[in-house]
């Protein structure tokens with residue numbers, strides 16, 4: 212029996228429905244079948260809904276797929292970094308990248324996560340309200356720059372965060388546009404995109420020069436590690452361009468996702484007083500005098516459930532693309548080379564058969580005793596298989612520590628009750644930002 216259903220609406224209607232409101236489009240498609248064919252003719256496009264197809268594409272048959280269009284678009288900004296390379300090149304990079312996220316390094320990163328969060332608390336205590344999304348963007352940008360490049364971007368935080376935002380907006384526009392104009396074509400959007408890339412490069416290239424001249428100052432960072440790996444016997448040399456691409460990758464993949472997640476969490480807590488009270492109870496019991504940040508992190512059980520529930524409802528990586536490299540058989544059905552597959556954690560995480568009352572915020576879904584009932588490939592905010600998120604542990608720890616430090620001193624309340632909408636760019640943002648009252652917890 213075939214599990215793929217073709218929807219009856221025309222491809223033009225599907226395309227405009229998708230462009231108008233991609234998130235609702237995917238949620239509507241959820242009940243149409245395990246795999247939905249979008250009727251797109253020469254280049255077949257599918258929406259993947261069932262966990263077993265997700266597993267086939269991302270894990271079991273992953274060698275038959277590439278990231279396709281996502282890679283093509285992202286390469287314009289980040290070049291050949293870990294997020295965008297394919298096949299053997301990617302495998303090689305993933306191997307030399309692993310040590311950046313080893314436990315002993317994560318333990319050191321935790322110190323920076325806590326101290327930067329404390330500085331932000333001191334700043335926020337002077338304010339009545341703030342644009343929370345921007346504050347979170349600057350905080351996670353500052354953390355990633357310190358731990359990956361030993362660079363303090365405090366003075367340039369706003370400018371850099373704006374440059375990253377501009378590249379992300381342009382990338383999202385290109386991702387969903389039917390035409391992909393080369394970046395060299397001087398459209399207004401392309402010019403803005405190129406300016407933003409130059410701003411980021413003006414920060415990145417001097418760091419590379421400095422790291423090569425003064426390696427000891429960088430030995431604990433990603434840049435130092437990559438320079439070191441090139442010194443191993445038989446290792447190929449590493450060029451500035453490759454370092455630049457990996458640094459761009461970390462800037463783009465490693466801070467916007469976490470910042471958006473944090474913004475959604477504080478929003479969700481402001482709407483769910485019971486969960487907020489349980490969160491406060493947990494963090495108020497922490498003994499910050501005797502513990503290292505890493506020990507603190509391991510005690511944040513309920514906080515962890517809040518993070519997972521927010522990742523379910525507002526997964527920053529809301530859409531994952533794959534393209535078949537060759538003809539491929541999935542669960543006994545054949546798909547042609549070149550077929551594209553859209554896998555949307557945003558809609559799959561709302562499957563009511565797996566998550567009853569899917570729109571309700573219920574962190575307890577992820578309590579130890581309940582987690583077992585969630586099939587592995589029904590919940591995958593960090594992807595799965597060979598292309599899954601290398602920063603997964605980093606992101607979970609960073610989010611928990613930031614929540615704990617900020618949550619012990621402050622909470623946030625909505626300034627007004629205007630509806631908050633998600634904006635699906637490369638990562639899932641709060642549309643038009645989130646203005647929040649800053650309330651001291653006394």
Ligand code: HEM
Nearest residue numbers: 293294464465468469527528592593594598600601602606
């Ligand atoms: C809440 C935060 C984050 C979320 C939800 C997230 C999600 C994801 C997802 C879903 C993928 C797989 C994409 C695909 O299969 O096409 C991915 C890949 C990746 N992520 Fe994350 N990520 C987060 C934070 C981070 C952080 C903090 C870093 C780095 C410090 C990072 C670095 C990367 C990189 C380099 C890849 C590409 C891995 C590869 O292709 O081998 N991410 N992320």
